[in-house]
Amino acid sequence: MGNGVQLEIKQLTKRFGSKSVLKGLNLKIQKGQFVAIVGKSGCGKSTLLRHIAALETPTGGKIIQNGVTLGKTNDLVRFMFQEDRLLPWLSIIENVGVGLGLKDQWQHASQEALKQVGLEDYENEWPSVLSGGQRQRVALARALVANPRLLLFDEPLGALDALTRMEMQELIEKLWLDQRYTSILVTHDISEAIVLADRVILLEEGSVKLDIAIDLPRPRQRSSVEFVNYEKLVLSHVLNKKEGINEVSEIVNQKETESALSKYSV
Secondary structure, three states: OOOOOEEEEEEEEEEOOEEEEEEEEEEEEOOOOOOEOOOOOOOOOHHHHHOOOOOOOOOOEEEOOOEEEEEOOOOOOEOOOOOOOOOOOOOOHHHHHHHHOOOHHHHHHHHHHHOOOOOOHOOOHHHHHHHHHHHHHHHHHHHHHOOOOOOEEOOOOOOOHHHHHHHHHHHHHHHHHHHEEEEEEEEEOOOHHHHHHOEEEEEEEEEEEEEEOOOOOOOOOOHHHHHHHHHHHHHHHHHHOHHHHHHHHHHHHHHHHHHHOOOOOO
């Protein structure tokens, strides 16, 4: 599936002094899959992303990417952070070109990336004239300009207003559907996770507590009963509400069963 990378995380452990942040974490992600990772602050979400990007050295375990154990660098990955991290002394097109080191025909590639995010008319502007949403579009273009096979998102939409956030979610989904790189999104917004992801993974104290496939057609309808049930299920696990988990799990499991049976109906 897709043009992305396949990841297998085996017994990944990370300690900072006496504090264990990741505790023997195991996870498999298929090529071209969109995975959202949720969980309370301090559960290890961003630490996991940094290991996948080879920005951290594990205390134990390993990450296998396309069949090869990940080393000290990961040339197939690009990262999008909560802050846009644009350089104020560079023009918009130059900020995008930073993703290519401002080398190797970077101008044409940067223009194409700006078209993808709808900012082709802003290439000669400065970051200071852009809105928060536009700045994040530039950050997305900078990540895309190198044609990544793995794109990591660490709360990139957290500082945006609600409407701009929804517009960015639609853009991220559209570009992912077009290019099918592997995407991993860290977010505190459960609705955002269900809108975008094929799978939602809940981390708790450095381990996987929940791993659920989102069996909904795209684009996702936030007001649908099925969407709300997935939202309730994940939230119940986050908050450890057993009654909610049991009630909504039955509904979700019934839907998944009906979906599986429909494939064999005449």
